[in-house]
Amino acid sequence: MKFRTVRRHFRESFKTLGRNGWMSFASIAAVTVTLLLVGVFVTIMLNLNKVADDLEKDVEMKVYVELSADPAATRELETQIKETSGVAEVQYSTRDQELDKMVKDFGEDLKLYEQSNPLREAFYVKATEPQQTAKVAKKIDEYPNTYEVVYGQGKVEKLFNFLNLGRNAGLVLILALLFTAMFLIANTIRITIVARKTEIGIMKLVGATNSFVRIPFVLEGIWLGLFGSLIPMIIITLGYMEFYDYAEPRLRGEMIQIIHPLPFLYIVNGLVLFMGIFIGSWGSFMSVRKFLKV
């Protein structure tokens, strides 16, 4: 294709974009909303995945002591745990300390349990390596005064359940929005095609090739998708950087970390841009095929 032709197609596609301004605006708005949700959704999901990964790597487990165990039995359990192979560190926590932690996490309301504390004593045990955690936990679970051993696994499973639920709900919503956006674009292009029926007829009559007739309409759709992806990209970039600046210092030294903005934002923005172009070209393709029998 000649450069002059390419220029002409670009010019024509922009001209019509302005000519049916309101439809163009509606299409771009629909794409914007869709892609913003896609971007936010993907950002959250990827970060939750990362959190799940981090949790799996956690070496810490918590050993609850049987309520029936007297102080001597508790001390014996502590020795047993310390002597278990793969254990790096053991820390004892009294029932009062456990309650303090609960109060810290869930609020002052729990203070009323100070009268009769229902909690168990606990040991915080660290394995030498993350891979050892499951094995060590199983061993400790067999000791007579152990009530229960919990570690990352449980949290991870809960998180994965939540992830799956969120993913399915999100996908349904996004698919619906995607179709709406595509439908709006298809409709915008259809209006353009109908408005230029005479012109298209003359083009065909004097021997313009089919692609020559089609390309401006496809381009118009691509612009709609492209413009629709701009605002989401900006919001996601600025928003995530802001969030990262807020969360990162607070998570310093923690097991759980959120994803660094780079190259993460390139990937998410790349996805948003790709989807914008995809929605635009597919929307216009549907109209062009249906209403432009060339």
Add this chain to the structure above:
Amino acid sequence: MIEMKEVYKKYSNGVVAANGLNVKIDKGEFVYVVGPSGAGKSTFIKMMYREEKPTSGEILINGTSLPKLKNRKVPLLRRQIGVVFQDFKLLPRLSVYENVAFALEVIEEPTENIRPRVTEVLELVGLKHKARMLPTELSGGEQQRVSIARSIVNRPQVVIADEPTGNLDPETSMGIMNVLEQINEMGTTIVMATHNKDIVNRNRHRVIAIEGGLIVRDELEGGYGYEI
């Protein structure tokens, strides 16, 4: 250069608009296609630039079979054929010059060729001085000249016209006939559907008369031959 063999056309609503057409038109001929309204003249014309496909039969233009022609190749066929309509089909937002240049632009003619060629054809149809005007600022006859200029701007071998004078008064019609005959004298084949008796009787050329989708008469230098 144009040949139809046993061409039969039945529209989807069951109307038979061509019922076994056999015709041969040589290069450089001027041919009228006449007949009453609904006879099948427009169908005849449309099948020549492949706006319509015959249901059966063969149509050859310069040896190319139109029924067998792939859709993809239709644009190339159209570049060898200029088409003129009763309603001019000009783009109202474009000037006279732009309307004609449009036909060259969309077939990607090199830019440097466009201006001289458009000027040349506008001069031929006598509208060079109105190149900057919009179609709405012109009379019907002038608009038809613009559409003729557009049809010949890429030097087609044949111009087909469906009732080109249908919307024009007799005097203006004569002007259009002069332009068409001038183009014909330059070697372009002209096929013109009309039911204008005066024109056919005055400007004598070969006449193909169609009735009910059949060629009922085909004579050189024939008159209209109907009393309407």
